[in-house]
Amino acid sequence: MENVFDYTSKETFDLENRNLFDPFFHFGAHQSEISNFGDFIQINAAEKDIILINDHGIIRAFENSCPHRGCRLIDQQVGNVEKVICPYHGWQFQEGKVFIPSLKDFENAAIEAVTLHYYSVELCGNFIFFSPNPQHSLKEQIGIFWDDLEMMSYDITTKVDTNNQDFYANWKISLENALESYHVSSVHSSSLGLLGLTEGEVTFDGVNSLWESSTNNSKFHNKLLKIKSLFNNSYQKESYFSLYLFPYSMISSTYGYSYAFQTFFPKISTETQFSSRTYATKTPYISFFDDVIHLNHKIFAEDAHICQLVQKGVTSSSKFVYSKQEQRIVAFHSSYEKGITA
Ligand code: FES
Ligand SMILES: [Fe+2]
Structure with a gap:
């Protein structure tokens, strides 16, 4: 059992902005x-x-x-x-x-x-x-994921969508939601859930983590493999992956064909200034990105809704339990504790 964090107070919000926003x-x-x-x-x-x-x-x-x-x-x-x-x-x-x-x-x-x-x-x-x-160079902060991130950045050609919206939930609630796949089958049953993502694997490095998940939806997998030659990218993986960069940033991708960079910035103590930008990569297959944008909007609307419900339900005396699929949240909590008291 873990003690719940403070998801409401202005004092914690101010402390986070000093100890997490400023030095990272x-x-x-x-x-x-x-x-x-x-x-x-x-x-x-x-x-x-x-x-x-x-x-x-x-x-x-x-x-x-x-x-x-x-x-x-x-x-x-x-x-x-x-x-x-x-x-x-x-x-x-x-x-x-x-x-x-x-x-x-x-x-x-x-x-x-x-x-x-x-x-x-x-x-x-x-x-x-x-x-x-x-307090550290960007290179130190990104750690072992530096080369991967750099390569992803060179594959990107242009931004194709901006989705800025407020989540009516503390930034930690919004981020914790993005750090676990346990909710996918219930919250995203007709969007992300259709991809049939497996439990996958997490690689941790300091405060950052990478989740890689293959799909058990063979139709979807074959469709993505079929279009592989249309993408002239250096960084390709046969998985859905999301790289979390402590404290507020996350980049995710399906097979390296497109990227969504999300930030979960604190707005006020009970609201997140959420932003997701979708980037295209090197391909003539431009209509591919329309589907990605449409799907991402649906997924993030579903996330916004569930995060709002968590904010309404969470109380300061709650203690929570975390599954294996929520291990990145537990790691986030420990990075957070260190960062906040630094
Ligand atoms: S020039 Fe006076 S407020 Fe900017
Ligand atoms: Fe989600």
């Missing part, structure tokens, strides 16, 4: 999403709005808040800007520098030190990660 790297985007000068994407996580931008070829991440008096700088989720200009008093931000109109009117000498609140950015292949205050 989190998935931000694939480079193809911001490949042109000025392309940006906004990420909402842990009560922060973060802009990832291609600033003349350099990927920067910063809080979407003007250092003058706090105005939101960019009020769109994705787009392109020639330079970042604050709509309030016109401060401009470009190539790491600030341009201040009527600079002479600022008598305060500290004005020279004013800057955006930048985050660290590191890449694994073409995947972009950001961290407010990293």
Whole structure:
């Protein structure tokens, strides 16, 4: 029996944001999403709005808040800007520098030190990660899965879908749901359940884990094998797999044909800022991705619903038991305990 975690309090939420959000790297985007000068994407996580931008070829991440008096700088989720200009008093931000109109009117000498609140950015292949205050390099954080992740990133050509939605559940509930396959036959009987995924195998490395599962649906398996030659990818596996990167990120794929990168960021103590982005790989068989997108939307709607029910049902005095199919949750709990008290 394990004690249940705190899935409701604001104190725990704040502690998590300090001890898990700040020191770790989190998935931000694939480079193809911001490949042109000025392309940006906004990420909402842990009560922060973060802009990832291609600033003349350099990927920067910063809080979407003007250092003058706090105005939101960019009020769109994705787009392109020639330079970042604050709509309030016109401060401009470009190539790491600030341009201040009527600079002479600022008598305060500290004005020279004013800057955006930048985050660290590191890449694994073409995947972009950001961290407010990293305690380890991205490479150390990803560990033995680095080469696999890098190879996956090079197979990706473009993003084909964004599914941003709030789950009305604490982020740990949403994540724990994604870490186990035990619920698949009951919650996803007419979606993911049809794939006939087996119990599979889990590889653990530090705080991260990889689950690989073959299918016992031979019709489905044969169909996927038949189209294999249409995909010109370096990373292919004859399995469904999901790689969990502590604390909030997970990438999953069927046979390496397409990828879904999910983040389970805390929004408020009882809500998750869920995002799943689907990426296409090197193939002329574009219509394949329509089916994947459709299926993913159905699966995540089912997950959103069940997570909401867990949030409603969970109490602070509950003790829970975990099956073998839920071993990644137990591992997550132990990483969480270490991270939160660090
Ligand atoms: S708040 Fe941004 S320029 Fe004043
Ligand atoms: Fe699910």
